[in-house]
Amino acid sequence: MDRLSFIGVVLALAALVGGSVLKGAGIAGLWSPAAFVIVILGTLAAILVQTPMATFRRAMKIVRWVFQPPVRDGHAQIRRLLEWSNTARRQGLLGLEPELPGVRDDFLRKGLQMVVDGSEPEQIRQTLEIELQSQQHRDMAAAKVFEGMGIYAPTLGIIGAVLGLMAVMKNLADPSHLGHGIAAAFTATIYGIGSANLMLLPMASKLKGVINAQATEREMIIEGLIAIAQGENPRNIESRLSGYLH
Known part of the structure; x- marks a missing residue:
């Protein structure tokens, strides 16, 4: 967590x-029930109009990363790649085939399969970089869903405040209701600005950070797999990949 x-x-x-x-x-x-309906439901309505269904579903799936980001251990990943490098130097690339069933990450398993199949290093790079960029693009679009909500919410808060003040203006003849009515009107502004600046925009920024960190780790994986395919010395591989941990 x-x-x-x-x-x-x-x-x-x-x-x-x-x-x-x-x-x-x-x-x-x-x-304020009225403020909740105007700001929260209004913001949700606006983002639904803006966002494709696939992107919205992805956003709902990765929102948990704010509190429980994907587990990453760069040091363990490098150790694993070095073990594969040593195995490949001793037994050849086909010696890595028994490792495939134990690889849970789809991206890593696909790259390792290409190495085992004897694909050219440049082909491995192109294939994995395309997949990396595609996944990063989808996840960034999902993170921007919350950024968009953070942009819409304050505006909906102002709309809620204006609607509340309109209701107050209709009851000017009854001064006993003015104070309560004005307070209720500004509650919508609190909902809009508060939800945007305390929740939605920070959530979007946190998700972008997680996505970028994940992309960096996958770039390291690409470099490691290509080095294995080229038969590089494990010490040289370790020295190169360690740069991704800083």
Whole structure:
């Protein structure tokens, strides 16, 4: 679990609730069904219009990476590649074939299969780089779903505030309702700006960071597999791949 994300969410909620209490608005002042409908459902509606179904599904699938990013261990990955390099030097590339069933990562297994099949290094690079770029593009598009929601939410918050003020203007003859009506109107602004800056935009940035780190690891895998296919010395491979860990 990403502890920083968890702590951030807790602090965000504490900031909103604590700030509302300290300012005298109370916890109840943060709840407004009308604001929820306008801002939250409105933001969801806007992003659904903007986003293709496949991208939206991917976004819902990777959102867990904010709190539980994919496990990455660059040092372990390098050790694995070095073991394969030593095996290939002793037994030849076909000696790596028994390793295939134990490789869970589809990207790594595809690359290793190409090495075992004796594919040319340039062909391995081109094939894996195309797959890497394609996957990175899909994941980045999914991360931008939350970025888009973070852009729409504040605007929907303003719309909610305007609608609330319109309702207040219709009841100017009854001063007893003015204060409550104005407070409820601005709650929509809190929903919009708060959800965007405390949740949606930070989530998008966290996902982009995870995606870029994953892409860097896969670039390292590509270089390692090509070096194995070319029969390079394991020490040279280790020296080259270690640069990806910094």
